[in-house]
Amino acid sequence: MRSAASPARLAILAALAVGVAAAPGSGVAQAASAPTSTKDTLIVAGAVNQGTLDPHFAITTQEVLFTRNIHNALVKFKPNTIELEPDLATAWTVSKDGLEYTFKLRRDVEWQKGYGHFTAADVKASFDRLLDPATKSPFAGSLRMLKEAQVVDDYTVKLLLKEPYAGLLYLLTPYRAGPIVNARAAREKGAGFAWDPVGTGPYVFESRIPNREAVMRANEKYFGGAPPIKKVVFKTVTDVNAEVLGLENGEYDLIYTQIREQAVVDRLKRSGFKEALVRRNLPQVLMMNVTVKPFDSLKVRQAIAHAVDRQQLIDLAYSGVGEPWFSPIPKGYPYVTESVPRYEHDLPKARQLLAEAGYPQGLEVTMVNYDENKLGGEVLAEQLKPAGITVKLEVLDQPTWLGRLFRNQGIHFAIHCCVRQPDPDIWLSDAFTPTGGALGITKYNLEADLIPARRELDPKKREQLYVEIQRKLMRDLPMIPLMMRPESMVHSSKLQGMPTLEPIWGLDATRLTFN
Amino acid sequence: MRHLSRRLGQIVPTMFGALVLVFLVMRVLPGDPAISLLGTAATPEAVTALRRELGVDRSLPIQFAAYLAGVVRLDLGQSLALRAPVARLVADAVPHTLLLTLGGTLVAVAIGVPLGIAAALRRGTWLDYAASTGALLGVSVPVFVWGLLLLLAFSLHWRVFPTAGAGTTPAAALRALVLPAIATGFFLAGVVSRITRASVLSMLGQDYARTARAKGLAERVVVGRHVLRNALIPILTVIGLNIGTLLSGAVVAETVFTRPGIGRLALEAILARDYPVIQGVVLISSFAVLLLNLLIDLLYGLADPRVRAT
Numbered sequence: 001m002r003s004a005a006s007p008a009r010l011a012i013l014a015a016l017a018v019g020v021a022a023a024p025g026s027g028v029a030q031a032a033s034a035p036t037s038t039k040d041t042l043i044v045a046g047a048v049n050q051g052t053l054d055p056h057f058a059i060t061t062q063e064v065l066f067t068r069n070i071h072n073a074l075v076k077f078k079p080n081t082i083e084l085e086p087d088l089a090t091a092w093t094v095s096k097d098g099l100e101y102t103f104k105l106r107r108d109v110e111w112q113k114g115y116g117h118f119t120a121a122d123v124k125a126s127f128d129r130l131l132d133p134a135t136k137s138p139f140a141g142s143l144r145m146l147k148e149a150q151v152v153d154d155y156t157v158k159l160l161l162k163e164p165y166a167g168l169l170y171l172l173t174p175y176r177a178g179p180i181v182n183a184r185a186a187r188e189k190g191a192g193f194a195w196d197p198v199g200t201g202p203y204v205f206e207s208r209i210p211n212r213e214a215v216m217r218a219n220e221k222y223f224g225g226a227p228p229i230k231k232v233v234f235k236t237v238t239d240v241n242a243e244v245l246g247l248e249n250g251e252y253d254l255i256y257t258q259i260r261e262q263a264v265v266d267r268l269k270r271s272g273f274k275e276a277l278v279r280r281n282l283p284q285v286l287m288m289n290v291t292v293k294p295f296d297s298l299k300v301r302q303a304i305a306h307a308v309d310r311q312q313l314i315d316l317a318y319s320g321v322g323e324p325w326f327s328p329i330p331k332g333y334p335y336v337t338e339s340v341p342r343y344e345h346d347l348p349k350a351r352q353l354l355a356e357a358g359y360p361q362g363l364e365v366t367m368v369n370y371d372e373n374k375l376g377g378e379v380l381a382e383q384l385k386p387a388g389i390t391v392k393l394e395v396l397d398q399p400t401w402l403g404r405l406f407r408n409q410g411i412h413f414a415i416h417c418c419v420r421q422p423d424p425d426i427w428l429s430d431a432f433t434p435t436g437g438a439l440g441i442t443k444y445n446l447e448a449d450l451i452p453a454r455r456e457l458d459p460k461k462r463e464q465l466y467v468e469i470q471r472k473l474m475r476d477l478p479m480i481p482l483m484m485r486p487e488s489m490v491h492s493s494k495l496q497g498m499p500t501l502e503p504i505w506g507l508d509a510t511r512l513t514f515n
Numbered sequence: 516m517r518h519l520s521r522r523l524g525q526i527v528p529t530m531f532g533a534l535v536l537v538f539l540v541m542r543v544l545p546g547d548p549a550i551s552l553l554g555t556a557a558t559p560e561a562v563t564a565l566r567r568e569l570g571v572d573r574s575l576p577i578q579f580a581a582y583l584a585g586v587v588r589l590d591l592g593q594s595l596a597l598r599a600p601v602a603r604l605v606a607d608a609v610p611h612t613l614l615l616t617l618g619g620t621l622v623a624v625a626i627g628v629p630l631g632i633a634a635a636l637r638r639g640t641w642l643d644y645a646a647s648t649g650a651l652l653g654v655s656v657p658v659f660v661w662g663l664l665l666l667l668a669f670s671l672h673w674r675v676f677p678t679a680g681a682g683t684t685p686a687a688a689l690r691a692l693v694l695p696a697i698a699t700g701f702f703l704a705g706v707v708s709r710i711t712r713a714s715v716l717s718m719l720g721q722d723y724a725r726t727a728r729a730k731g732l733a734e735r736v737v738v739g740r741h742v743l744r745n746a747l748i749p750i751l752t753v754i755g756l757n758i759g760t761l762l763s764g765a766v767v768a769e770t771v772f773t774r775p776g777i778g779r780l781a782l783e784a785i786l787a788r789d790y791p792v793i794q795g796v797v798l799i800s801s802f803a804v805l806l807l808n809l810l811i812d813l814l815y816g817l818a819d820p821r822v823r824a825t
Contacts, residue, residue, distance in 0.1 A: 049783060051552060051596045057568075059556050136568035138553060138561030176556075194598045209607075210599040211783065212775055237679060237773045238783065245666050245678040246773070399788055402557055403545030418555040430558070437558030438550075 039514040040230040042495070045237040045246055046256035050214050052194040053205055054186070055179035056130050056137040061419075062256065064175060064506035065234065066216055070112075071179035071199035074103055074123070074172045079511060080501045082281070082332060082422045084169050088118070088180060088200065098164030098457045105155040108223045112204045115182050120157040124149040125183035127159070139176040141435075142426075164455045166462055167423030175421060175504040202227045202510045212236055227510040247273065247490065253514075254491040262319030268490050276498035277486040280419045280505070281332035283325060284318075284373075286380065286480040287431075287441040289412035294365065299357035301477040305343030306350035307387035308380065314483050317376040322483040328473040331484045332501070333422045334459075335466035340474040350387035362388030365413055369393070370401040373415040380415070402438055414441055417485065422503045424466050425454040431479065444478035522812065526805045533801040534586075534794060538579055541790055547571055548595040551788045569595045571790070582794065591798070592791035596784070601795035604780060609799065611681050612765050612776040615699060618692045619761050619768075620754060622700025623707050626653075628750065630704070631711020636738065638716065646708060653705025658764045661698040662771035669694060679773035695772045699764040703757050710753045714746035721745070748815060755811030759804050 046062045055067035076087040089103040109118035127149040131140050145165040150158040161168070172178045185198035197205050202224060203216040218230045235252065237243045244264060246252045248271065259265050265275055286308070288295040295301060310324035326343075329336045354362065369377040374395045381391035396404070405411040418439060420427045430439040432446035449472065453465040473479070491498065497511045549565035550557050566572040573581075585592050591601035627650075634646035670678040682688035718724060719742055727737045766778030773779075777796055784792035 049597060049787075051787075052598050057565075059553055136564045138549075138556070138558075138565045138568075140564065141558060141560035191593075191598065209775075210594070210597040210604055211608075211780060235679070235773075238779065239770045239773065241663060242666075242679055242771055242773045245671055248671055249674065249678050251678060397786065398554060399547075399551035399786070400545045402550045402554070403547065406550060406557070406559070406562065407545060409545065416555070435558055435560060437560075437562065438553070438555045 039494075040228070041233065042229045042231070042254065042509070042512060042514075043233045043235060043252045044254045044256045045235045045243040045252040047236075047238050047240060047243065048257075049211060049236050050208075050234060053197045053214070054194045055174070055181060055197070055199075056135065056139060056177070057194065059138070061505035062234065064504065065256065065509075066203075066205070066214060066232075066506075067179060067197070067199075068174045068201075068504075068506040069203040069232070069509045070197050070201045070205055070216060071174060071181060072109075072201050073174040073178040073180060075169055075178075076173055077503055079508070080499055082334070082501070082503045084173070087174070088123070092169075094457070098166070098455070099161045101159040101161070101168060102152070103157050103159070105157060106223060107155055109200050110221055110223075111182050111185075111198055111200055112219060113185070113198050115185055115198050118200055119154045120151045121154075122182065123157045123180055124151050126180040129181065129183040129186055130177055137177075143171060143177045164457060165425075166454055166457055167421075167425045170421040170423040170426065173421060173504060175506075203232060206231075224510065228513045229509060232509050244268065244490075247492070250492075253495050255489060258488055259490060260319075262321070265319075265488060265490060272493050273490050274493050274495075274498075276489045276491060276500075277321070278489060278499055279332065279484070279486045279501045281330045281422050281501075281503055282417055282419050282485050282487065283330040284322070284376070284415060284417045284482045284485050285328075286482055287414055287416050287439075288478060288480075289441055289443050290476075290478045291443045292412050294357070294359065294363055295412060297357045298477065299353045300359070300363070301480075302343060303350040303353035303357065303387060304384060304389065305477060305480045306346045306353065307384045307389060308343075308480060308482065309345040309383050310482055312383065313376065313379050317379045318483070318485060321488060322485045325481045325484045326474075328428075328470050328479060328481055329424045329466065330422075330427060332503070333424055333427070335424055335463045337467045337470055339467070340470050342474075343477075343480070347387050350389075354388050359388070362390065364390040364392060366392045366394060366410070367413045367415075368401065368404070368411050369395055369414050370398040371395055372398070376415045405438065405441065411441060415482070416441060419503075419505055424469075425450060428469065429454075432473075442478035444476065446473070519809075519813075522809050526802065529805060530798060530801050533797050535579075537794055537797045538582070538790075541785075541788065541793055542575060544788070548788045548790065551786075552596060571595070582791070586798065591795040594784070594789055594792045596787035596789040597792070601791045604792060605777065605795050605799050608775055608777045608780045609803075611774055612762065612769070612778060613803075614688070614692060615695055615765050615768060615774065615776060616758065616761050618696025619699035619703060619764065620758070622696050623703030623754070626700070626704040627707025628711050631708040631750075632715055632738070632743070634708065634712040635715035635719065643712075646712070650705040650708045653701040653703075653708070655705075656701070658698050658702060658767040659771050661701050662695070662768055665694045665698055666771070681774050681776075691772075691774070695768040695774055698771070699761055699768045702764055703754070703761055706753055706757060707750060711746065711750055714749045715742055718742040718746045751811055751814055755808050758807045758811075762800060762804070 048060055048062045050063045052058055052063060053066050055071050058064055058067040072088045074087060074089040075084045078085045088106055088109060090106055091104045093102045105120055111118055129135055130137050145161050145163055147160045147162045150160060152158055182198040186193045189196050195208055202219050202222045204219045206215040206217045208214040214234045216232050218226045220226045237246060240257050240259060243255045243257055247255050269275055288301055290296055314320060314322040325331055327336055327338055327340050367377050377393050381393055384391050420430060428446060428450055430436045432444050449469050453462060453469060456462040456465060494514045496513050496515050548569055548571055549562045553561055553565060582592060594601055594604055630646045634643040637643055666678055669675045676694050677691055680691055682691040724737055724742055727741050765776055766782055769776040769779035770782060777800060780792060781796040
């Protein structure tokens, strides 16, 4: 009977396909042999792909997880603080006019992969590469105040600015414009540099299977000493449930994705896993476009602020993890003050303000959030209802949301958040100047107030300026600070050294060990 | 032969149409690769720089012409989000999805056909009702639910199969295939069992079946040699039609089981607005679906010589 041959053929095809999938030369066989989680191998599972390890293009926390450990910068953050400490620079001085930063460099630094000894010329070449329009780095703009980098001698480099910028050192940390890359390697490798980076850091990039995994191994010649964990493997696991199952099954040591359901985190903790709550100075704010109705009315914005119950929002939408926050500069940044006009939860006052604003019968507004803030939006909508504000909710995926924001297509009221280097100017400029982009929902222009503050080098005077700015922002209320939100990561109990504060994305892998 | 060449001739315009459609649809969506990659770090300046770097600042006709010129040279371009050649990404993913589709089909046939035959032969008995209920469950429970249940039972509780990956040796590849194949196969098993039951039932009442019985053939032979063979045509049709569905099930299964494959590649490319990858995936999958349907057509010929004659 001929039809009987069909299953047999299918079986042969299946066997062939297995053979193809596992044959040398196919993607699977190219994989580094599946590393097991030993004491010196850390396997991290994350939901988002790494797209590039060129630090002048690396954006996501998954990418920065690697770039921060492959590349150094002139300065870095002291563990668990926002204080700066030497990295490639050993010391630095700033001229009185704030236009010249002179850095003394380490003399014991070698580039990875045989690219020779590190000198001041490398620092200059790296900044030149970043600022060169031909590089097309998205972060060149953040160093727009940099006129040029000058080599003084082999181990001294000077950064000359066009205008004073008090927050400059924060821009020189291993994030965005800060990392020092080997410009010669970048030139030689061209587009290939994205996945064959050359840095001076504690880890060396080893291999990658796009969409699946990337591996870096310890740099045994690292000037700070070889790190205890010898290999870090990042696995792309898009489904968070699969990450959880893999962690429970011992396939991963660390879930580098926020688990939304607290019940799952609690279950994992009961099974002996640990939760690391890492503060990234990440605020959650409610932004309103002050140029469109009804948000152009201060009283409407105040009414909304009085209708918000921060603790309830944290409990219902963020599993109780977070801290109510009332100031426009994120907690943990320098110059933060809580001595600003506060808008406590007060529904009668919210209704009264709404009536005074000309909406005695209430009003209807549309809140457009990206998927991550869906639940937060739902809770806020319920909170605003008794104040007479009906919120129509729209939820989009983040690229669509950002696309609509950039095209000015109706994103006027939304929950938003972001991580920035902890200098108030970086966050406030992104949120309240026309160059702000992804944070520029409010169309409230603070540039005139920010200019003197970013140029002021005296910390005391600078603090006064930022205190004034914070009060002004809370008076004019283009944005309602909601909460500070730590990042939760669940990991094997054997993994030690998880940070409590990381002001930028990624993790410092040199501080991690297995007990 | 003429049938075959006509079917082959349809492949190119169909693929071209799919390509034009996906090219336009992706570009109508708000958010472009630069914005998607930059996320909350996007500033107008950074978006402009990255758009230039990725080459998506050129006009649509120029982008499309450049893409088509590449396709003709069998160059599918570079992934914007992963910074790797699309051909390599697709070539890397295809064997895994093929394997999963094949595994799913085998599971569906292995469960669906015997279940359908048994239900038809024991029509109206508890076995028939049980098979119908099973088929309903198979059709209505989503792949991700089966996936998670299977993972919970066989990966976490009994630790027989891995939770993720596709294995690096043939044995490990087979082990990693079992759960995803079952999860995707259940849906098709439900469909196959229902169509098998219906098909076998209708064939059992045909004249030739009665004649075979009248000849004194045993019921086993009547069913095995005559009824089943004729009932196979609609079953093959259903399997062929559902290969597309199986592929879409692969998107879910590949995500739940963290399997590399064309579905997961496509899903992530859509979320990242990674145009070249999406186009590459559509091109290859439409080609695969068309080819598989053609194969099913040819299989009809094996099952029923009358099809070959026409």
